[in-house]
Amino acid sequence: xxxxxxxxxxxxxxxxxxxxxxxxxxxxxxxxxxxxxxxxxxxxxxxxxxxxxxxxxxxxxxxxxxxxxxxxxxxxxxxxxxxxxxxxxxxxxxxxxxxxxxxxxxxxxxxxxxxxx
Amino acid sequence: xxxxxxxxxxxxxxxxxxxxxxxxxxxxxxxxxxxxxxxxxxxxxxxxxxxxxxxxxxxxxxxxxxxxxxxxxxxxxxxxxxxxxxxxxxxxxxxxxxxxxxxxxxxxxx
Numbered sequence: 757x758x759x760x761x762x763x764x765x766x767x768x769x770x771x772x773x774x775x776x777x778x779x780x781x782x783x784x785x786x787x788x789x790x791x792x793x794x795x796x797x798x799x800x801x802x803x804x805x806x807x808x809x810x811x812x813x814x815x816x817x818x819x820x821x822x823x824x825x826x827x828x829x830x831x832x833x834x835x836x837x838x839x840x841x842x843x844x845x846x847x848x849x850x851x852x853x854x855x856x857x858x859x860x861x862x863x864x865x866x867x868x869x870x871x872x873x
Numbered sequence: 874x875x876x877x878x879x880x881x882x883x884x885x886x887x888x889x890x891x892x893x894x895x896x897x898x899x900x901x902x903x904x905x906x907x908x909x910x911x912x913x914x915x916x917x918x919x920x921x922x923x924x925x926x927x928x929x930x931x932x933x934x935x936x937x938x939x940x941x942x943x944x945x946x947x948x949x950x951x952x953x954x955x956x957x958x959x960x961x962x963x964x965x966x967x968x969x970x971x972x973x974x975x976x977x978x979x980x981x982x983x
Contacts, residue, residue, distance in 0.1 A: 791973075798973045798976070799960065799971075801972070801973075862918070865915055
């Protein structure tokens with residue numbers, strides 16, 4: 757079974773440019789989460805999709821970040837325009853529905869390392 | 874505010890036992906997770922505690938005391954491959970809105 761996949765694995769862009777990150781969750785997982793780890797700091801929650809709906813987007817830092825999950829399958833996270841402080845590793849995770857015990861955990865992708873120069 | 878504290882770095886010897894502590898202060902609590910992260914890789918799930926007590930899973934055990942806001946991850950019979958960062962995360966009020974600690978870098982020496 758394929759795991760959570762993220763694309764690209766690395767991205768280097770200039771300040772002011774736009775970047776779109778993609779996450780393909782594990783097939784059948786309704787829940788999809790985005791997290792970000794800025795260099796030297798802890799991993800922070802960005803948002804949570806249940807199927808195509810945004811369940812919780814309280815962690816999104818500002819309106820330069822836009823996440824979508826059309827059709828409830830893969831998700832994209834767009835940063836426009838990118839700023840220097842957006843550099844970090846962006847993780848995507850997926851999990852099954854709430855009826856499944858929590859200890860089945862969320863599965864993480866390898867992350868996209870974004871560098872804004 | 875919400876805060877999770879864990880030591881920045883620990884060193885242990887192959888074959889030994891190490892305990893990584895985590896203390897938390899969060900506005901809600903729905904469970905505590907431990908994840909392992911090797912450099913450059915995604916975090917992988919180790920354990921989940923929602924009730925007080927010790928959960929044992931092979932060489933790894935995790936303990937939780939909700940009244941003290943405290944957890945620890947116990948690693949036994951350490952192997953070189955256990956060298957990694959160990960992340961403590963608390964699920965607050967929202968489903969999987971995990972609040973993460975900064976991680977403890979564990980260095981295993983022969």
